[in-house]
Amino acid sequence: MPSDTGSSAPHHDLDPEPQSVEEQLASVTLSVSDGQPSTHQETNGVVLESVNQNTQLVMEEQLQHISVPAGEIDEVRESADRGVVWGRTASEVDMDGLSSPSSSGYAGERGSSSETSGSVIGDVVEQDEIEETRNDVIVDEVSESRTPWLPAKRHVDEDDASISWRKRKKHFFILSNSGKPIYSRYGDEHKLAGFSATLQAIISFVEDGGDCVKLLRAGKHQVVFLVKGPIYLVCISCTEEPYESLKGQLELIYDQMLVILTKSVNRCFEKNPKFDMTPLLGGTDVVFSSLIHSFSWNPATFLHAYTCLPLAYATRQAAGAILQDVADSGVLFAILMSRHKVVSLVGAQKASLHPDDMLLLANFVMSSESFRTSESFSPVCLPRYNPFAFLYAYIHYFDADTYLMLLTTNSDAFYHLKDCRIRIEAVLFKSNVLSEVQRSLIDGGMHIEDLLVDPLTRSESSSHLGQHKPPTESLERLKEPYLGVGGPAGLWHFIYRSIYLDQYVSSEFSSPINTPRQQKRLYRAYQKLFASMHDKGVGPHKTQFRRDENYVLLCWVTQDFELYAAFDPLADKASAIKACNRVCQWVKDVENEIFLLDFIAPSVSFRYTLQE
Amino acid sequence: MATIGHNNINAKLVLLGDMGAGKSSIVLRFVKGQFLEFQESTIGAAFFSQTLAVNDATVKFEIWDTAGQERYHSLAPMYYRGAAAAIIVYDITNEDSFARAKKWVLELQKQGNPNMVVALAGNKADLEDKRKVTAEEARAYAEENNLFFMETSAKTASNVNDMFCEIAKRLPRAQPAPNPAGMVLVDRPSEGSRAAASCCS
Numbered sequence: 001m002p003s004d005t006g007s008s009a010p011h012h013d014l015d016p017e018p019q020s021v022e023e024q025l026a027s028v029t030l031s032v033s034d035g036q037p038s039t040h041q042e043t044n045g046v047v048l049e050s051v052n053q054n055t056q057l058v059m060e061e062q063l064q065h066i067s068v069p070a071g072e073i074d075e076v077r078e079s080a081d082r083g084v085v086w087g088r089t090a091s092e093v094d095m096d097g098l099s100s101p102s103s104s105g106y107a108g109e110r111g112s113s114s115e116t117s118g119s120v121i122g123d124v125v126e127q128d129e130i131e132e133t134r135n136d137v138i139v140d141e142v143s144e145s146r147t148p149w150l151p152a153k154r155h156v157d158e159d160d161a162s163i164s165w166r167k168r169k170k171h172f173f174i175l176s177n178s179g180k181p182i183y184s185r186y187g188d189e190h191k192l193a194g195f196s197a198t199l200q201a202i203i204s205f206v207e208d209g210g211d212c213v214k215l216l217r218a219g220k221h222q223v224v225f226l227v228k229g230p231i232y233l234v235c236i237s238c239t240e241e242p243y244e245s246l247k248g249q250l251e252l253i254y255d256q257m258l259v260i261l262t263k264s265v266n267r268c269f270e271k272n273p274k275f276d277m278t279p280l281l282g283g284t285d286v287v288f289s290s291l292i293h294s295f296s297w298n299p300a301t302f303l304h305a306y307t308c309l310p311l312a313y314a315t316r317q318a319a320g321a322i323l324q325d326v327a328d329s330g331v332l333f334a335i336l337m338s339r340h341k342v343v344s345l346v347g348a349q350k351a352s353l354h355p356d357d358m359l360l361l362a363n364f365v366m367s368s369e370s371f372r373t374s375e376s377f378s379p380v381c382l383p384r385y386n387p388f389a390f391l392y393a394y395i396h397y398f399d400a401d402t403y404l405m406l407l408t409t410n411s412d413a414f415y416h417l418k419d420c421r422i423r424i425e426a427v428l429f430k431s432n433v434l435s436e437v438q439r440s441l442i443d444g445g446m447h448i449e450d451l452l453v454d455p456l457t458r459s460e461s462s463s464h465l466g467q468h469k470p471p472t473e474s475l476e477r478l479k480e481p482y483l484g485v486g487g488p489a490g491l492w493h494f495i496y497r498s499i500y501l502d503q504y505v506s507s508e509f510s511s512p513i514n515t516p517r518q519q520k521r522l523y524r525a526y527q528k529l530f531a532s533m534h535d536k537g538v539g540p541h542k543t544q545f546r547r548d549e550n551y552v553l554l555c556w557v558t559q560d561f562e563l564y565a566a567f568d569p570l571a572d573k574a575s576a577i578k579a580c581n582r583v584c585q586w587v588k589d590v591e592n593e594i595f596l597l598d599f600i601a602p603s604v605s606f607r608y609t610l611q612e
Numbered sequence: 613m614a615t616i617g618h619n620n621i622n623a624k625l626v627l628l629g630d631m632g633a634g635k636s637s638i639v640l641r642f643v644k645g646q647f648l649e650f651q652e653s654t655i656g657a658a659f660f661s662q663t664l665a666v667n668d669a670t671v672k673f674e675i676w677d678t679a680g681q682e683r684y685h686s687l688a689p690m691y692y693r694g695a696a697a698a699i700i701v702y703d704i705t706n707e708d709s710f711a712r713a714k715k716w717v718l719e720l721q722k723q724g725n726p727n728m729v730v731a732l733a734g735n736k737a738d739l740e741d742k743r744k745v746t747a748e749e750a751r752a753y754a755e756e757n758n759l760f761f762m763e764t765s766a767k768t769a770s771n772v773n774d775m776f777c778e779i780a781k782r783l784p785r786a787q788p789a790p791n792p793a794g795m796v797l798v799d800r801p802s803e804g805s806r807a808a809a810s811c812c813s
Contacts, residue, residue, distance in 0.1 A: 261683060282631055282681040283653030369652035373640070374677075378656020379687055393656075411690050414659070 049215040159191035226250040230269035242531040258383040290367035309341035310445035313592040318431040319344040333407040354384035444508040489575035490568030619669035629701035630709035631680030634735035637766035671780040705742040737763040
C-alpha cells in the first residue's frame, strides 16, 4: 500500500497552507459529542436570548408580574436550575398582563392537560429523551421509516391540548403580529389560535422593551423566533440542532411564503392589522410540509448551494445550449431539473439565480401535484431576485422526474414559452438528454466504493463516473489495512461544496448509512458541523476533526471549497486525511460531470492538500 | 374529416370558481376521461387542449384551468382575457361556492368579452343528499344573467362532455381561415342565432 501521505498529485508542491494541518486540527479538535457550549448547562430552567442583553431583566419582571409561581428567567450565561417557565407560558400564562389579543377559549382547551400542571413540557422532554435514544421513529418519523414520504398536512385533528401534538419533536409556526395563526406544521391552525397568541405575547413584550427575542431554552427544547415585519415565525424543537440552523430554516420558510405571495402581502397588514392570511395560503400546506421535510434530507437547505445531476459533459452542454437559445429570446431564467438536481440552468444577461431561490422554487414545483398533470403557468416570486414582484413561470414535466421551468417577467408570455418548450423538448429528445437523465437518476453519481486507494490505478482507468472498474482494482482495495468499516479508510460519505460555483456534490449513500433515519442523523451532524465552522464568534475554522460514538467527521474549509466527510468512528485520522485529499482529487477529475461549469467562474480548485 | 368549408375553430376557454368546486376535475374528465377522488389544488393555472367535433365544425379548445384560491383572483384577467368561453363552476353542496360563482359572473360581465359564451356548472351533482343549492335557484339565476346552466358530475361524468359540446355549438363561427393557428375567435353576433339553433339539450 502506498505510504505517502496522499501526495499523489503534483499540485501538492503548491500547497499554500503554511501551518501543518496536524497543528490546526489539534487546536480545533472537539471531543465532545454535544456541541453545546458549557455556559448553557441549565437543566430545567428557561433561558432567553435576545438581541440586547437588557431584555432578560424585563422578562423576569414581566413573568413575575403575570404570576407564574415556579417560573423564573435566568441570565443567558448563568447556570440555571429552577422551575420550568416554558411549561407555564405554554399552558397557564395569565394573558391579562400582556397587551395581546385574547386567547380564544384557550383556557378551556387546556383543561384536559391540567393534571400535568407542574411542568407540561418538562414531562414531554423526559418522554422524548427515551424516545430519542430508543426508538426515534415512533413520533416524528413514523411516516418516513419505510414508506416513501408523502407531502400532506398531517395530524389536522391535533391541537396544543393533544399529548401527541406536544410530543412532536419539531414544530414550526407562522403567525401574524396580531397573534393570528397562519401556518402550523402539526394540527389545525384555527384550533391553535390561543397558542399563537401566546407566542405573539412573548415576542411583543420583548419588543416593548425595545429588544427582539431570538431564542428561549427550556430543558431540551429550544424556541427560536424570527420577526419579519408583520410576520412572526417560530420553531419549537428538541432536536438539538444549533440555533443558527433552526433560524436558517425559519428564514427558508419565510422565503417559501414569499415565493407564493411576495412581500407585498405586508400591505394587507398595513391596511388591517387583524388580517387573516390563511385563505391566501390556501392549498399550500404541502409546499411547507415538503420544505420542512427537506430540512432533514436535503443538504442544500443549510449549505446554500445547489447540486447537479451527474451527466456526461456533452449531454449537459447540449441541454445548456438550447436553454441559452431560449433565454436569448426573452426568457429570464430557463431551468431544467430532475427531482431536486439541476440538469442545466441559464439566466438571461446578468440575471443570476440564488441557490436558495432554486431550492424554494423546486420545492414549490415538486410538492404541488397539479404541475404534473399538464403544462402550467403560474406566478412565482424569487425572494432573492426581487421579493416584491411576481415572475411568471411556465412549468412542464417531460417525465415523472424531469421538469422545465421558464421564468419571465411578462404575464402574456405563455404561448411564447410553450413554443420554447416544444423546441427544447425536440432538442432534448434528439440528443438523448432525457434518457441520459433517467440513467443518471438510477446510476447515481459518486459512490465512495469507487474512491480508489491507489491514485496510480485511478489514472489508468477512466475518470468518468459510473464506469465499471476492472476486477483487479477491487482486489487491490482488499489489500488496504483495516482502517474502519465502510469505504476506503472507513469513509462513509462526503459533501463537497464549491464556493465559486454555489454548488455542492455529495456522495451516494451506501452501507452503513442506508436508512432514511441514519441519513437524517448524518445530515444533522453535518449541519452542526457547518454551523460551527461558520460561527462568527468562534471561527472561521479551517479544519475540524470530530469523533463521537457515531462518526468521525472531518471538515475542511478553504477559500474555494468546503469538504465535509464522515468516517467510521474507529477510522484513523491519518487515513481520513488521506481519503479527503483523494476525494478532492476525484472531484477535480470528474468536475465536468458533476458541476454546471460557468464560463466565468473558475473550475474546481486543487491548490490545496490536507496534510497530517 | 376536414371538408371544404369546414370550420376549424380555436377557442380559448377559462374555468373559474371557488377552490374545491371541481374545476380541475371537470377538465380532467373532459380531456383525459379521468377522475381523482382527491384532486390536488391547482397552482396558478394549468393549460390543456382538447378538440371536439360538432356538426359543422372542429373546435379546438385551449383550456385554462385556473386556481380557485383567493391569492390568484387578481391574476384571473390574465387567463380570461381574450377567452371565447368561460365555465363558472360551483359546488352544489356548498353555498359559498355559489356566491363566489355569482361574483365571477359579475366580474366577467364587467371586464370580460361581452360576447363570451358563459356556462354555469353546478358540479358534484352526484352528492344529491348533501345538496345546498337547488337546481331551480341556479337555473333562475342563470336565465337572468344569460348564462347557460347545467349540473355536472366530474365523478360520474354526467353532463361534462355535454357541457363542452354545448359551448362548442354556441361559439360563434368565424370565416374559415387559411392559417388558424393561435387565432382568437372574433365574435359575430349575427351568427350566434345560427349556432344556438343547432344545439341540443
